[in-house]
Structure formats: C-alpha cells, structure tokens
Amino acid sequence: MAKFEVYQDARSEYRFRLKANNGQTILASEGYSAKAGCMNGIESVRKNSQDDSKFDRKISSNGKHYFNLKASNGQVIGTSEMYESSSGMENGIASVKTNAPNASVVEV
Template sequence: MGKFEIKTDKSGQFRFNLKAGNGQVILSSEAYRTKASCNNGIASVSKNCMDDKCFERKTAKNGSPYFNLKSTNGQVIGKSEMYSSTSAMENGIASVKKNAPNASINDIS
C-alpha cells in the first residue's frame, strides 16, 4: 500500500512524496509554505489521479520520459522521476493511480 510522506526541506518549507508499497518515490510535490497547503496538495493528488487527462506526459532534453500530475485548473501538483522508457513512465502513472487514492500520510516534518 502506498503512502504520502511529508517532510520539510532546507528552507523550512513542506514537501510530500508519494511512495509505492515498495518504498519507491513515484511522485514529488512542489514546496509549500504551510503544512495545511501541503495537505491540500495531497488531497488534490488523491482527487485528480484517477483522471488520465490530468497526467501530462513529457520528455526531458536528454530524451527521458517523465510526467506531471496537474489539477483541473492546470496547476502542477506533482512530478515524477525520469524514466528509461515510455512504458516505464506509463507504469509510473499506473502506480500513482493505484497507490494515491488510499495512501496513508506519514508526517516526518
């Protein structure tokens, strides 16, 4: 089962990672000034992850595929790692869809 992990970065802002059951990070957030905003970001991931239109599939300059998860207003709420292939990226998207809706929240901030 997946989990969201909330932590503070070096500047004191809050970030979350969505981790799959095996502990691998499958989605990382932007920085949030407050923990409440970070929790709202987590709720947005859970809400929007089931709509395939919210996944923006992209290719980095080096050719590596990756994706952004966007809310319905078009704001990026999470970014993936770089993948070795398009099929690996699609597996990452499937993992977000599988893990995010029922993921627990682990606050280590």
C-alpha cells in the same frame, strides 16, 4: 502499503512524496509555505490521479520520460521521477492511479 510522506526541506517548505509499496518514490510535490497547503496538495493528488487527462506526459532534454500531475486549474501538483522509456513512465502513472487514493499520510 503506499504512503504520502510529508516533510520540510532545507528552506523550511513543506513537501510530500508518494511512495509505492516497494518504497520507491513515484510522485513528488512542489514546496508549500504552510503545512495546510501541502495537505491540500495531497488531497488534490488523490482526486486528480483518477483522471488520465490530468497526467501531462513529457520528455526531458536528456531524452528521459517523466510526467506531471495537474490539478483542475492546470497547476502542477506532482512530478514523477525520470524513466528510461515511455512504458516505464506509463507504469509510473498506473502506480499513482492505484496507490494515491488510499495511501496513508505520514510525517517524516
């Protein structure tokens, strides 16, 4: 089952990562100063992941593909891993669309 993992980083900021059924991270958040903000970010991913126009497809300076998921206000709420190809990136987007709405939330 897919899950959102909520954790604190080295700077004590709250972050989440969405993991697919195979344990691979498919989306990672920015840092939040409060846990409540992090939880709101998860809800925003659940909602916005169903709208393809909210996925901003990018190519990094090293030629790898990745995407950002944006909220209605245009703020980035999650960033993918780097993919070798655009088809890999599209598979990642499809995985977020499939997994985010019903993923459980666990604290690690």
